[in-house]
Amino acid sequence: MNTLNALIGLFVVLACTGMFFFATTRGTLIVRDLTGGRHTPESHVYPIYSRMGLIKVVDFQPIISAILLFQYPRLVTKIVNGLKATNLKGKQVLITSCAFGNVMPRTIAASIGSGARKVVVADIIRNELQHARSKLDHQFGKKIDYVESDATSMKLKEGFADANIMFFLLHELPHDLKIKALQEAGRMLAKGGKLYLGEFHKPGSLFFQFLSWTYFKVFEPLGLALWDSHDPVALLQDMGGWSVERQTFFFGNFQIVTATKL
Known part of the structure; x- marks a missing residue:
């Protein structure tokens, strides 16, 4: 019983x-x-990412890690190691769209440790920026600028950043905006700059494909396009001007794409 x-x-x-x-x-x-x-331009954004009460409830590291099948630390570490291996002395780093968990403090610390003079956090949702500020200001202070800006139509100066971090944003965007977000991500980068993109990926086994397909159909139907028609690596290669590498994690369920602007 x-x-x-x-x-x-x-x-x-x-x-x-x-x-x-x-x-x-x-x-x-x-x-x-x-x-x-x-x-409105932010109509596609779920309430869980736009309403302050929900943001505070959900932005809890164990919850975020569980959603990503406890691969979150590995995915963030891959990006952090890339930033640590890059000479960012006197340069600027962009985080395109706020993300839950500790990805922002970890990547900001790695960027500053590599010499970056400024990290710009851009998001279309003001509450996300306010929440990010509450998490980051005590540790990084004036090293960070917060900009209310749409990832698909950035207000920032073209080519100002030498690294750009986009962590689990694409799967939430309508398909045409996926392409625009990648185009803008590249436009923000200087020549030789790197885009670090974390996302879902099509699993290798039929078992995980079935589980992932079910999850996407229920919660994130726009994410399934990452498996085929809007695979970020294929999109970047089709745009031209990129050198692209991909590493997958946990039976292919997740990916970190590192793209260098040529």
């Missing part, structure tokens, strides 16, 4: 968690579309 109760309790917890994430992600957009809600 105790085992049965434990299993029932686990099922209830998982069901409630799934309902919460669906309601604060895709579910909200479905309701907005059905009710004829107003469309």
Whole structure:
């Protein structure tokens, strides 16, 4: 009986968690579309990434690590090692879109450790920038500038950055905006600058493909295009002017793309 109760309790917890994430992600957009809600440049952004209360609840390292099947530290470390191996003395680094967890403090620390004089954090959502500031200011202070700007149409000066970090943004964007975001990411980089892109990837095994396909269909339907039509490596290569490397993680479920602007 105790085992049965434990299993029932686990099922209830998982069901409630799934309902919460669906309601604060895709579910909200479905309701907005059905009710004829107003469309703005940030309409595609889920409430979980735009409402301060939800941002504070979800931005908890164990939750974020679990969503990425506990591969989060490995993915961030790959980017951090790339930044540490780069001479950024006197240069600037861009973080395109805020991300939950410790990716921002870790990549900022690595950038400054490699000599960067400034890190610019850009996001279309003001609450994300305010939340990021609350996490980062005490450690980095004036080393960071916060800019309210759309990743698909940046307000910043072309070619100002020597590294650009985009961590799990593309899968959330409508397909045409995926391409625009990559174009803007390149436009912000100086020649020889590096784009570090963390994203989901098509798993190698049929078992993981089925699990991932189910997850995307329920929560992130725009992410499935990363498997084929909007594979970021293929998109960058088609644009030209890039040297691109990719490393996959955990049976191919995740990828870190390192692209150098030629």
